[in-house]
Amino acid sequence: MDNRNSKTEQKRRVTLEDVARDAGLSRSTVSLVLRGSSAPSQRAVNAVFGSIQRLGYVYNRTAANLRTQTTHTIGLIIPNIENRFFAEFTVSAELELDRAEQTVILAHTSESVARQQKAIAMMLEHNVDGILICPAPNTRRVNVQPLIQSAKPVVCVSRRMPGGPWRYVAQDNVTGSRMAVEHLVQLGHKRIAFVGVYPNTSAYHERLSGFREGMVRAGIAVDERIVFPGENSFEGGFRTAPRLCALADRPTAVCCFNDMTALGFMKGLESCGLLPGVDIAVVGFDDILEAAVWQPSLSTVRSRASVVGCEAARTLMRAIAEEATPDEEILVAVDLVVRRSSGSSPVSAAEQS
Amino acid sequence: MDNRNSKTEQKRRVTLEDVARDAGLSRSTVSLVLRGSSAPSQRAVNAVFGSIQRLGYVYNRTAANLRTQTTHTIGLIIPNIENRFFAEFTVSAELELDRAEQTVILAHTSESVARQQKAIAMMLEHNVDGILICPAPNTRRVNVQPLIQSAKPVVCVSRRMPGGPWRYVAQDNVTGSRMAVEHLVQLGHKRIAFVGVYPNTSAYHERLSGFREGMVRAGIAVDERIVFPGENSFEGGFRTAPRLCALADRPTAVCCFNDMTALGFMKGLESCGLLPGVDIAVVGFDDILEAAVWQPSLSTVRSRASVVGCEAARTLMRAIAEEATPDEEILVAVDLVVRRSSGSSPVSAAEQS
DNA sequence: CTCCCTGCTTAGATCGATCTAATTAATCGA
DNA sequence: TCGATTAATTAGATCGATCTAAGCAGGGAG
Numbered sequence: 083m084d085n086r087n088s089k090t091e092q093k094r095r096v097t098l099e100d101v102a103r104d105a106g107l108s109r110s111t112v113s114l115v116l117r118g119s120s121a122p123s124q125r126a127v128n129a130v131f132g133s134i135q136r137l138g139y140v141y142n143r144t145a146a147n148l149r150t151q152t153t154h155t156i157g158l159i160i161p162n163i164e165n166r167f168f169a170e171f172t173v174s175a176e177l178e179l180d181r182a183e184q185t186v187i188l189a190h191t192s193e194s195v196a197r198q199q200k201a202i203a204m205m206l207e208h209n210v211d212g213i214l215i216c217p218a219p220n221t222r223r224v225n226v227q228p229l230i231q232s233a234k235p236v237v238c239v240s241r242r243m244p245g246g247p248w249r250y251v252a253q254d255n256v257t258g259s260r261m262a263v264e265h266l267v268q269l270g271h272k273r274i275a276f277v278g279v280y281p282n283t284s285a286y287h288e289r290l291s292g293f294r295e296g297m298v299r300a301g302i303a304v305d306e307r308i309v310f311p312g313e314n315s316f317e318g319g320f321r322t323a324p325r326l327c328a329l330a331d332r333p334t335a336v337c338c339f340n341d342m343t344a345l346g347f348m349k350g351l352e353s354c355g356l357l358p359g360v361d362i363a364v365v366g367f368d369d370i371l372e373a374a375v376w377q378p379s380l381s382t383v384r385s386r387a388s389v390v391g392c393e394a395a396r397t398l399m400r401a402i403a404e405e406a407t408p409d410e411e412i413l414v415a416v417d418l419v420v421r422r423s424s425g426s427s428p429v430s431a432a433e434q435s
Numbered sequence: 436m437d438n439r440n441s442k443t444e445q446k447r448r449v450t451l452e453d454v455a456r457d458a459g460l461s462r463s464t465v466s467l468v469l470r471g472s473s474a475p476s477q478r479a480v481n482a483v484f485g486s487i488q489r490l491g492y493v494y495n496r497t498a499a500n501l502r503t504q505t506t507h508t509i510g511l512i513i514p515n516i517e518n519r520f521f522a523e524f525t526v527s528a529e530l531e532l533d534r535a536e537q538t539v540i541l542a543h544t545s546e547s548v549a550r551q552q553k554a555i556a557m558m559l560e561h562n563v564d565g566i567l568i569c570p571a572p573n574t575r576r577v578n579v580q581p582l583i584q585s586a587k588p589v590v591c592v593s594r595r596m597p598g599g600p601w602r603y604v605a606q607d608n609v610t611g612s613r614m615a616v617e618h619l620v621q622l623g624h625k626r627i628a629f630v631g632v633y634p635n636t637s638a639y640h641e642r643l644s645g646f647r648e649g650m651v652r653a654g655i656a657v658d659e660r661i662v663f664p665g666e667n668s669f670e671g672g673f674r675t676a677p678r679l680c681a682l683a684d685r686p687t688a689v690c691c692f693n694d695m696t697a698l699g700f701m702k703g704l705e706s707c708g709l710l711p712g713v714d715i716a717v718v719g720f721d722d723i724l725e726a727a728v729w730q731p732s733l734s735t736v737r738s739r740a741s742v743v744g745c746e747a748a749r750t751l752m753r754a755i756a757e758e759a760t761p762d763e764e765i766l767v768a769v770d771l772v773v774r775r776s777s778g779s780s781p782v783s784a785a786e787q788s
Numbered sequence: 789c790t791c792c793c794t795g796c797t798t799a800g801a802t803c804g805a806t807c808t809a810a811t812t813a814a815t816c817g818a
Numbered sequence: 819t820c821g822a823t824t825a826a827t828t829a830g831a832t833c834g835a836t837c838t839a840a841g842c843a844g845g846g847a848g
Contacts, residue, residue, distance in 0.1 A: 095504075095804090097803090097804055097805080098804065098805060099804075099805095107827080107828090108827065108828045108829080109804090109805080109806095109828085109829095110806085110807085110827070110828050110829080111826080111827055111828070113805070113806060113807090114806095114826095114827090116805095117806090121825075121826065121827085122826070122827080123825085123826060123827090126826080126827085138584060140559050140560060140581075140585070141560045141805090142560070142562060142803095142804055142805065143560040143561050143562070143805090144497060144500040144501050144506060144561065144562050144803090144804080144805085145501050145803070145804035145805035145806085145833095146804080146805050146806065147497040147500075147501075147805085147833090148497050148498050148500075148501050148803090148804080148805075148806095148832090148833045148834065148835085149804085149805055149806045149807080149832070149833050150805085150806065150807090150833085151448075151833075153497060155561075158541070163516065163522050163525060163526060164519070164522045164523060164526060164724075166517070169516050169517045169522055170517060172516060172541075172543070173516060173517060173543055173545070176541065176542070176543045177543070177545075180542075180550075180553075185540055185557055185561060186540065186541045186542070187538055187539065187540055187541070188511070188525075188529065188539045188540070188541035189529070189533075189539070190525070190526055190529045190530070192526070192530075197533075200533075204538055206493050207493060207494045207495065207496040208496050208497065208508075208538060209495060209496070209497050228493075231491060232493070316724075316728060345728070346728075349728060371669070372725060375669065375698070375699075375702055377730060448834090450833095450834055450835080451834065451835060451836095452834075452835095460797080460798090461797065461798045461799080462798085462799095462834090462835080462836095463797070463798050463799080463836085463837085464796080464797055464798070466835070466836060466837090467796095467797090467836095469835095470836090474795075474796065474797085475796070475797080476795080476796065476797090479796080479797085494835090495833095495834055495835065496835090497833090497834080497835085498803095498833070498834035498835035498836085499834080499835050499836070500803090500835085501802090501803045501804065501805085501833085501834080501835075501836095502802070502803050502834085502835055502836045502837075503803085503835085503836065503837090504803075
């Protein structure tokens with residue numbers, strides 16, 4: 083007669099108490115069963131699972147969170163998930179965290195420090211057990227002050243962050259860039275440009291310093307006029323190409339900050355009437371999916387985002403278990419993938435033109 | 436003398452109680468201030484914020500969650516975030532949810548029903564306020580039974596799900612495919628193939644039925660031999676091309692399930708010695724970033740993932756506020772982007788070969 | 789002076805788990 | 819049969835907010 087199943091009348095959630103009553107046991111015993119303790123008798127275990135099935139009980143983690151002060155929840159702060167590196171990173175980190183029975187809270191900052199601050203505050207309110215963060219450019223110490231104060235386990239990914247020491251997991255940018263230079267030098271190139279400058283992230287500084295290091299080792303002076311500013315994007319690379327082509331003493335080879343920049347740069351070269359891989363050797367960084375299938379295919383430094391994601395997740399789990407020092411660093415090895423875009427030697431290129 | 440700041444001795448969290456004591460008020464009043472109630476006096480408000488600042492208080496949402504039975508948390512279940520559509524969707528949904536002061540819990544299923552089931556269970560345990568889900572292929576009613584029982588607000592994105600009625604937000608697949616066909620028909624094509632069959636998702640069925648609809652309207656019979664099975668991916672498209680090229684009565688145009696398939700297909704055409712956009716017209720679906728910059732640039736149906744993300748988030752918020760019916764549907768309009776890959780008419784292509 | 793507002797404040801119950809400390813039941817050796 | 823030991827169970831406090839229902843001033847009307 084009374085319509086208790088109306089829209090506003092929300093039916094009470096089934097609780098441990100209900101299960102206990104149904105199973106003829108106490109709340110405590112049921113709780114022990116749920117957590118897989120060896121204490122309860124087989125009879126009790128059976129009774130509990132029977133009741134859970136019968137009543138449709140759903141474990142209420144929010145209640146446990148309050149009592150245990152641990153939420154089995156990890157904050158993941160990503161600056162730009164449309165960047166394939168971070169997409170791949172996210173997938174593998176999520177997978178690894180899921181294996182460790184952790185839930186992922188996601189925040190996307192779009193490279194904005196303000197959104198990042200909000201994300202950090204929100205995650206601390208949710209009392210996450212730890213945080214994986216790839217900091218936005220221009221992140222200052224003051225922007226992460228709440229993180230520091232919280233003393234929660236944190237792992238920085240792919241970019242360093244002020245206010246540390248922080249745990250740090252990233253691809254080996256310095257070695258990678260150096261390998262790219264060494265590859266070009268081996269092909270006989272001497273005049274090598276660097277394209278794609280996005281200051282204020284450590285990845286940029288590291289890749290550029292790896293570039294310099296390679297040049298120095300090869301005994302070549304770095305000509306600062308052919309270290310090209312510009313955004314790290316397809317557009318950025320595209321717009322840089324004509325400026326490079328216009329130079330009197332045109333470089334014979336180019337290291338790009340990343341693959342998207344390199345692809346745009348190659349496209350720009352073509353619209354200047356130059357053939358990448360023939361007239362100018364081009365090397366990228368990341369090895370995104372498109373690198374292999376582009377025309378010409380792109381020689382690049384492969385940074386394995388999924389390995390970075392997995393290692394970052396594991397490092398965080400160890401940090402939570404207090405098995406990792408606060409300044410631990412993992413550099414994931416990179417390797418050079420030689421394809422067509424770096425194919426030509428400068429000599430053959432000169433012959434051709 | 437006593438080293439209370441040791442590693443194991445974790446300092447007690449600052450609570451509302453502490454703030455109340457410091458401000459000389461009761462817990463209740465402080466709580467009212469925090470929630471922006473108009474009841475407390477200005478004096479009280481100032482005192483509370485002063486104490487919060489001084490003590491470094493961080494709001495504990497897990498405690499509030501337990502009492503209010505609302506977590507301000509949304510579950511986001513994504514099958515494949517490396518797919519650009521979902522990456523873009525995720526960014527805009529997250530942004531919109533953040534605006535509504537909601538926190539996003541992310542789960543990535545990698546198109547696996549098993550992982551999806553685990554994700555749903557986990558989210559229900561965390562007592563999310565609502566769920567955005569793009570179901571994995573082959574999702575059956577039994578796989579989402581817990582979702583049904585929970586009676587929580589759910590919005591399906593981009594793919595339909597059994598066990599409904601469910602709210603549904605997606606790009607208009609049927610119209611989009613039909614527009615692609617109409618475009619090709621207008622160019623004079625009569626023999627049009629469909630490439631990229633990934634059954635068991637509604638998006639596939641809808642795009643294929645839009646294709647059929649377009650053909651029927653143009654008075655062209657669909658030749659089932661040139662509806663090509665194969666995975667929806669670069670690889671899938673690539674492998675389909677030679678099979679299509681080998682046909683005696685080769686199609687003059689191709690509709691691809693999505694852009695990645697189309698790009699792979701075009702690459703495959705080239706390795707068969709055919710020029711996409713010259714020998715065969717190709718149209719994709721999605722308008723991913725690469726479509727515009729590919730060689731040749733890809734004609735495609737633009738489905739605005741960010742609009743879908745935004746609409747899905749809003750629909751869910753309305754559902755939570757009980758302002759949306761359980762079977763609400765939003766189809767986001769698509770539009771045709773004509774580029775070079777569909778450039779040629781079948782006549783000029785015939786002349787050329 | 790009493791009664792009733794209104795504006796501000798608060799004590800104490802509550803959400804649903806976990807944890808501590810203790811109790812009860814079962815087993816065993818002497 | 820008894821005390822000791824182990825196995826199984828449980829009552830009640832606890833986590834940190836919110837919410838309910840009520841209390842306490844101070845002012846204005848009757």
